[in-house]
Amino acid sequence: MIRRRDIAGIFGAATAAYGQESEWAGRIQQTMEETNVPGLSIAVVRNGKVEWRRGFGVKDRQSGAPVQDGTMFEAASMSKPVFAYRVMKLCETGKMNLDTPLTRYTAGRFLKDDPRLDLITARHVLSHTSGFQNHRSGEAPLKIGFAPGERWQYSGEGFAYLQSVVSELTGHVNPNQCGKYGDDLEVCATDFAGSMKKTVLGPFGMDSSGYLWSDAFAKRMARPHDRQGVPFANKKSTAPDVARYGSMGGLLTTASDYAKFLLGVISPPPADAFRINAASHREWLRPQIKVSEGDGYSIWWALGWRIARLAKGDLVSHGGDNAGFHSIAEFSLKDRSGFVLLTNSDGGTELIKRLAPAISQSLHN
Secondary structure, X not given: OOOHHHHHHHHHHHHHHHOOHHHHHHHHHHHHHHOOOOEEEEEEEEOOEEEEEEEEEEOXXXXXXXXXXXXXXXXXXXXXXXXXXXXXXXXXXXXXXXOOEHHHHOOOXXXXXXXXXXXXXXXXXXXXXXXXXOOOOOOOOOXXXXXXXXXXXXXXXXXXXXXXXXXXXXXXXXXEEEEEEHHHEEEEEEOHHHHHHHHHHOOOOOOOOEOOOOHHHHOOEOOOEOOOOOEOOOOOOOHHHHHHHHHHHOOEEOHHHHHXXXXXXXXXXXXXXXXXXXXXXXXXXXXXXXXXEEOOEEEXXXXXXXXXXXXXXXXXXXXXXXXXXXXXXXXXXXXXXXXXXXXXOOOHHHHHHHHHHHHHHHHOO
C-alpha cells in the first residue's frame, strides 16, 4: 500500500500542484496497473542525501513476495556509468589514457581486418562514438560503421571492447572457463566482478550490488515479467557472462545502492586510491558530443552519461533496458538532487515514460 506521507516526500511541489497527495497515490497505482508493472523500487535524493526510498508491488507475481528496499533488479545499461567511473580512475592514475588507441594496450584484436580499430579510444567508447553497433549477433556481425569520433551511435559492443582491454590491463583471464555468444564469439571468465567490487561498489558502500549470480542474490532478486505481466526465469549470470556483458548491462543492484552511487557523483568525496579527483569528475560529466536538439533543450553525451541541457541547468541521466527489467537514474549537480527508478516488467518502459518526467519536475523546478 502506498502511504500518503511517502507520496508527499517524493513529489513535494508536484503533489501540491495536483492538489492532494491522494491524487499522486492513485496515479502511481493506476500507472502500474495500466502498464502491467508488478513491482517498482524508488530512491529519491534531495539536497545531497537520500530523502525517501520505497518498494511498491510484488517482486514476483507468482509468489506474491513484496518489493522491499533490499530487492535487487537488473540495472541493465545503468551499469555503464558505474564502469565508466572505473575507467576514469584508471586514466587518472596513468594506467590508461582517454585518447590513446585501445589497441596499444592489448595484443589481441577485438575486430580483425579493419584498420579503424587502431583509432578507437576510451573516450570514443564512453561517449558512444566508436562506430560499433549496439549488439553483435550471427545476423549482424561486429563491424565499425563509421570513422571513430565522426558521430554518435549508442554501442554496448564498444563497452564490451573497453572492458576486455581493462581486464587484460588490470585483471586476470581464465582460459579454462569460457562461453559462446552471438557472432561465434568466445569469451572467457575474468575477475571483473571482483575488481568492480573492490574499486567501485565497495568504496561507494554498494553492499547489495554485484554481477555474478549467487544463492544470496537469488533470495533478493525481483523476477522479470513480460508486457502482459507474466513472469519468466531470471538470467543466472556466470563468470563468462559477466566478462561478456558486465560493463554494458550486467550490474545487479537495488534502488538504494544505486542512489549511493548518485550521491558519490553529486557530492564527491575527496580523491583517494579509488575515488576520482575533481579534474576527472569534471571531464567525466563534460558534454562531449551533441546528439539532438529540441525546443528549448539539447541532448549530449558525456563519458558514460546522457546530458539534457536545459535553461534551468543540466540533467544527467542513464536508462536501462534488459528483458523484463527497465530503469532510469537522473540527477542535477546544480540541485544536488536526483532519483533512481527500477521496474521488473517490460511494461516498465511505458511506466518510466509516464512517471519519470513528473518526478524530475518535482525535484528540479
